[in-house]
Amino acid sequence: MALSSKPVPQSTHSLTTTEAAVLALLAINGEQSGYDLLKAANASIGYLWAPAKSQLYAVLPRLVKEGTARRRRIVQERRPDKQLYGITKEGRRRLQTWLETIEPGAFDAFYLRLFVGGLSRPDVLLAHIEQFKEDVEGQLAEYRAVEQRNTRRGHDLFHHFLLRLGIDRAELSLRWAHETLAELRKATG
């Protein structure tokens, strides 16, 4: 009977990207329903993070269970009842930790952290952008090495097309990172 073999109490573990995204929206926009969150997400962060309905409705109860969000039922007469979700103190604490965590190579998480940059101190954001630069530099070096070995004939021709796109994009990202570092420094002193 290998029953109680570690149900894994990961409540103290780091947040997943999805959890962090939802908590950040709750922190910024206040108490909301799943429906509100979906609309808000589509209207702003949607380009970076667009959860499916079913996914969002699955995450919200998990947040409550983990103690990072609380639920409040609003009974309505002419509309279906609402479940309003708000972030808890524990949620804010866990979110801050997540926002300050530097994850090398995690581009999507970086974009998300920058999107909700208003929740972090400027120096934290500068460190994230520096890490992004390093990650992109590494990628760029790899792409250039592969491109040098590319013959441009047969299947290699198509790999060459995509490598060009990857290299150009990486160079663009580096320029963007420099500009953004400068703008952030100017804007925050």
Add this chain to the structure above:
Amino acid sequence: MALSSKPVPQSTHSLTTTEAAVLALLAINGEQSGYDLLKAANASIGYLWAPAKSQLYAVLPRLVKEGTARRRRIVQERRPDKQLYGITKEGRRRLQTWLETIEPGAFDAFYLRLFVGGLSRPDVLLAHIEQFKEDVEGQLAEYRAVEQRNTRRGHDLFHHFLLRLGIDRAELSLRWAHETLAELRKATG
């Protein structure tokens, strides 16, 4: 006993991206083991599509079950036994259909189709790139509209940073698409 309630015979359905990627590698590099496929993927297509071991080993039997791949067991003396997978006629047929299918907005699938461009006729590839251009143009228009409403103050400052990146990237993608169309036309007459 709700037993045989639609086991869903999706054998005639379109391939998933993962299935198409594996079949394309089998079509290009010939009969291989899961181990070989993982190495090959990491060494080339890995920038676009990098399956986890567990995922690949899950997909391969599915392909056999669907009739798009066949398995051949190689008994080895000094090494663990191998399962070699090869693409079937039906697999080639389904792969061709997938390669010719235009999926608006599916950027990852587009990159994959271009990566294995050697398996398609040039006119099919040109059509895919045209669709890519249209998709990026749509995105660009959206980003520009959002950017015009951006105040650059408070949370909007960070959205502005990311919008700049998105816009610059979209413009770059358009230039790349034009160049690639020209190069392809030149290379294939």
Add this chain to the structure above:
DNA sequence: GCTGGCATGTAACAAGTTACATGATTTT
């Protein structure tokens, strides 16, 4: 003696998709 390569998998998740299900109200 240890590391790395060869070779195949399972388990347990998290992320994300489409389709299904319900039902009232408000706008076109």
Add this chain to the structure above:
DNA sequence: AAAATCATGTAACTTGTTACATGCCAGC
């Protein structure tokens, strides 16, 4: 009369990750 909005979910998948499990052989 039809479509969109409000509001919450379930079901069934595919995708993708990390960790676990096994075991032999070659080279340092």
